[in-house]
Amino acid sequence: MAKVIDLDDVAVNEAEARSRYRWRIKVCSSTACDASGAGPAYRAVEQRVEEQGLEHDVQVVPTGCMGLCSAGPLVRTEPRGGQPTLFQEVNERVGADIVERHVKGREDLAEHQLDEGLPFFTRQERVVLSNAGRIDPERLEDYVAEGGYRALVSALRMRPRGLIETIEASGLRGRGGAGYPTAKKWGMLHDAVADEKYVVANGDEGDPGAFMDRAVMEDDPHRVLEGVTLAAYATGASKAFLYVRAEYPRAIKRLEQAIRTAKRQRLLGRNILGSDFSLDVEIRTGAGAFVCGEETALLASIEGQRGQPRMRPPYPTERGLYGRPTMINNVETLANLPDIVRRGPEWFRRMGTEVSPGTKVFALAGSLRHTGLIEVPMGLTLGEIIEEIGGGCPDGRAFKAAQTGGPSGGCVPASFRDLPVDFESLRQAGSIMGSGGLIAMDEGVSMPEVARFYMDFSQDESCGKCTPCRVGTLEMHRLLERICAGEGSHRDLELLEQLSRTVRETSLCGLGQSAPNPVASTLEHFRDEYLALLRDEPVGVAHG
Amino acid sequence: MARRQRPNVPVVIDGHEVMAYPDESVLSAADREGIRIPRLCALEGTSVHGGCRLCVVEVAERHKLMPACGTTVVEDMEVRTRSRSLDEHRKLICELLLAEGNHVCAVCVSNGACELQDLAEELGVDHVRPDYQFPRRSVDASHPKYTFDPNRCVLCTRCVRTCAEVEGAHVWDLAGRASGSHLIADLGQEWGEAPSCTWCGKCVAVCPTGALAWKGKAVGEMRHDPSLVAFLSSAREQGEWVDREALR
Numbered sequence: 001m002a003k004v005i006d007l008d009d010v011a012v013n014e015a016e017a018r019s020r021y022r023w024r025i026k027v028c029s030s031t032a033c034d035a036s037g038a039g040p041a042y043r044a045v046e047q048r049v050e051e052q053g054l055e056h057d058v059q060v061v062p063t064g065c066m067g068l069c070s071a072g073p074l075v076r077t078e079p080r081g082g083q084p085t086l087f088q089e090v091n092e093r094v095g096a097d098i099v100e101r102h103v104k105g106r107e108d109l110a111e112h113q114l115d116e117g118l119p120f121f122t123r124q125e126r127v128v129l130s131n132a133g134r135i136d137p138e139r140l141e142d143y144v145a146e147g148g149y150r151a152l153v154s155a156l157r158m159r160p161r162g163l164i165e166t167i168e169a170s171g172l173r174g175r176g177g178a179g180y181p182t183a184k185k186w187g188m189l190h191d192a193v194a195d196e197k198y199v200v201a202n203g204d205e206g207d208p209g210a211f212m213d214r215a216v217m218e219d220d221p222h223r224v225l226e227g228v229t230l231a232a233y234a235t236g237a238s239k240a241f242l243y244v245r246a247e248y249p250r251a252i253k254r255l256e257q258a259i260r261t262a263k264r265q266r267l268l269g270r271n272i273l274g275s276d277f278s279l280d281v282e283i284r285t286g287a288g289a290f291v292c293g294e295e296t297a298l299l300a301s302i303e304g305q306r307g308q309p310r311m312r313p314p315y316p317t318e319r320g321l322y323g324r325p326t327m328i329n330n331v332e333t334l335a336n337l338p339d340i341v342r343r344g345p346e347w348f349r350r351m352g353t354e355v356s357p358g359t360k361v362f363a364l365a366g367s368l369r370h371t372g373l374i375e376v377p378m379g380l381t382l383g384e385i386i387e388e389i390g391g392g393c394p395d396g397r398a399f400k401a402a403q404t405g406g407p408s409g410g411c412v413p414a415s416f417r418d419l420p421v422d423f424e425s426l427r428q429a430g431s432i433m434g435s436g437g438l439i440a441m442d443e444g445v446s447m448p449e450v451a452r453f454y455m456d457f458s459q460d461e462s463c464g465k466c467t468p469c470r471v472g473t474l475e476m477h478r479l480l481e482r483i484c485a486g487e488g489s490h491r492d493l494e495l496l497e498q499l500s501r502t503v504r505e506t507s508l509c510g511l512g513q514s515a516p517n518p519v520a521s522t523l524e525h526f527r528d529e530y531l532a533l534l535r536d537e538p539v540g541v542a543h544g
Numbered sequence: 545m546a547r548r549q550r551p552n553v554p555v556v557i558d559g560h561e562v563m564a565y566p567d568e569s570v571l572s573a574a575d576r577e578g579i580r581i582p583r584l585c586a587l588e589g590t591s592v593h594g595g596c597r598l599c600v601v602e603v604a605e606r607h608k609l610m611p612a613c614g615t616t617v618v619e620d621m622e623v624r625t626r627s628r629s630l631d632e633h634r635k636l637i638c639e640l641l642l643a644e645g646n647h648v649c650a651v652c653v654s655n656g657a658c659e660l661q662d663l664a665e666e667l668g669v670d671h672v673r674p675d676y677q678f679p680r681r682s683v684d685a686s687h688p689k690y691t692f693d694p695n696r697c698v699l700c701t702r703c704v705r706t707c708a709e710v711e712g713a714h715v716w717d718l719a720g721r722a723s724g725s726h727l728i729a730d731l732g733q734e735w736g737e738a739p740s741c742t743w744c745g746k747c748v749a750v751c752p753t754g755a756l757a758w759k760g761k762a763v764g765e766m767r768h769d770p771s772l773v774a775f776l777s778s779a780r781e782q783g784e785w786v787d788r789e790a791l792r
């Protein structure tokens with residue numbers, strides 16, 4: 001059997017190897033930067049380094065997401081012992097310039113620089129994304145050098161119960177949307193008795209415009225694996241599934257590779273780190289159905305069944321995958337675990353709010369000057385996120401509303417700028433935290449149109465099992481289409497509201513129960529816009 | 545279903561003290577007490593589906609409505625089967641079902657003996673508020689004995705469960721999703737071409753509407769008998785058709 005890995009040895013060797021280079025050039029190779037041309041830029045940098053004979057002085061590192069996707073492709077140069085510099089919109093020519101003129105010629109290249117003093121960077125607090133954009137996700141050594149797998153080492157010295165208590169003390173809540181206390185779920189699986197128990201990582205991120213989990217899986221796959229292993233150890237699971245949507249081929253590739261490497265180093269598989277604890281991890285890919293992010297549908301999908309939710313109770317922790325106790329945790333939740341274990345629950349509690357400790361990753365999109373991936377402490381206000389981090393709407397337009405939680409969420413109007421962004425506050429404002437999509441909309445956006453867009457999504461993604469969701473969302477979409485076209489009546493609006501109530505209260509799963517949220521929240525805050533579109537007078541009002 | 549024990553779990557349904565069996569559903573307990581809860585997909589003798597949502601009830605201390613068919617009784621559970629909002633939800637759900645397919649009673653084999661029609665009457669559906677979808681669906685008359693008219697299908701999956709769980713053939717299943725959900729025979733072929741069909745007719749017996757019917761029935765002539773499945777599975781549970789002496 002392979003020797004147990006000495007993590008400190010690996011970290012020391014890695015630091016030594018790095019110190020041999022005078023420069024490190026990090027090129028963002030995440031999906032977003034790749035789409036804007038990071039590939040050719042990376043090759044240009046690499047080629048120039050070679051041409052200039054700098055291979056021994058300059059290390060070129062492909063990294064994950066640096067965050068500010070709207071300014072991509074991003075490149076960061078880090079001179080040994082000096083100040084790093086961030087460059088934006090790096091094409092082949094700029095890439096070559098960075099090597100020749102900046103690294104070699106010591107020029108500033110100020111016109112291509114991106115100020116890391118922007119609130120976009122300084123207001124963030126990165127835990128889950130602490131390695132994203134900093135390390136090469138395909139190298140285990142990079143993760144270990146940043147303290148990776150140390151949490152696993154210390155956890156294996158604890159009793160599983162003790163690990164659950166640590167997470168309980170941290171107050172960590174599920175990042176998939178509902179904010180259920182993680183330790184409570186763990187406790188249930190821990191107490192369940194069965195011949196085999198399962199942990200499932202939910203990486204079936206499907207909200208339009210959301211890509212938090214993709215970044216975590218692509219940019220720091222070992223963090224996800226370590227999190228899964230901690231969860232399995234705490235709950236007594238011997239098998240884990242990573243459920244990743246097929247639309248994330250790079251995440252799947254990186255996770256597969258990370259599993260192989262971790263197994264070779266006995267960080268996964270049989271007798272992890274020489275202990276009695278064994279865990280088998282398998283990747284399952286989703287086939288493109290949004291509903292499979294719902295936990296019972298997800299389990300059906302893993303089993304090879306039609307991806308349809310079933311009634312709860314029984315909850316998966318009682319009867320889940322293949323009829324055995326199963327716990328489903330969101331990828332971001334799992335990615336929080338290594339740091340909580342390593343740095344302690346008190347450290348975690350210092351971030352965020354009393355009831356929602358820690359940070360939250362958001363995919364910031366829409367009408368903003370700076371868009372991309374951010375991680376902020378819970379409880380930051382909506383205004384701080386939109387105006388400071390996002391830089392406000394471009395071209396002097398007025399901010400109108402923020403959409404959170406995707407098709408299950410709602411729109412929070414600009415008047416709520418002081419609303420702290422956490423689970424409870426957002427719910428009270430008629431929206432939800434959701435998995436972390438945050439779309440800013442300016443004055444040019446029609447709110448009924450926004451509701452129509454999300455309803456179109458829901459009516460298409462309904463699994464079709466229950467009547468209110470299957471037919472109700474379809475009818476709601478029809479009504480919204482009519483209203484948006486200026487052909488709706490007051491009677492249509494009344495029916496739309498009745499359908500909202502019935503679909504929300506009688507649907508089988510979370511998809512249907514939350515599908516009316518975009519309609520209900522826009523009706524609550526922007527009713528006038530709906531009324532202005534109606535073609536008739538309200539019933540009972542005399543024509544003047 | 546035959547029971548050895550007496551019902552010993554006290555629950556309160558609409559103010560009535562009811563004694564229920566330990567693993568019994570709220571729907572079944574209410575039925576024995578003569579408290580009528582509207583339902584469509586529920587079928588005694590098969591597994592719980594919970595899809596039609598007509599049987600949703602209010603349960604004290606639960607913040608969500610629960611389907612009576614899939615909710616197991618708990619001691620001292622308090623259930624309300626009727627309220628203004630429940631009535632409204634059920635009526636609208638029934639309207640949604642009527643709007644989704646092409647339900648034209650006047651030309652239907654099950655006219656006068658249709659559970660959807662009965663529900664509409666029971667729930668006071670005098671007109672349908674949502675837009676009729678008028679889907680284009682073609683009839684499958686390829687089977688020598690039966691017909692399948694998807695225009696009348698409400699996707700209750702009674703036939704799917706009966707065929708898979710009682711007959712053991714699993715001819716029927718669903719394909720597609722959302723408004724594209726539809727019933728298929730075997731791998732999506734015509735019913736008459738589906739080799740796993742045993743011609744037993746149980747699916748036809750349990751269909752709540754005229755979607756599955758005997759060939760040769762004219763308007764209003766079709767009579768279904770869903771209780772057949774409850775009879776079969778209960779008899780099977782009690783070992784009615786096996787030599788019990790030989791089993792000993």
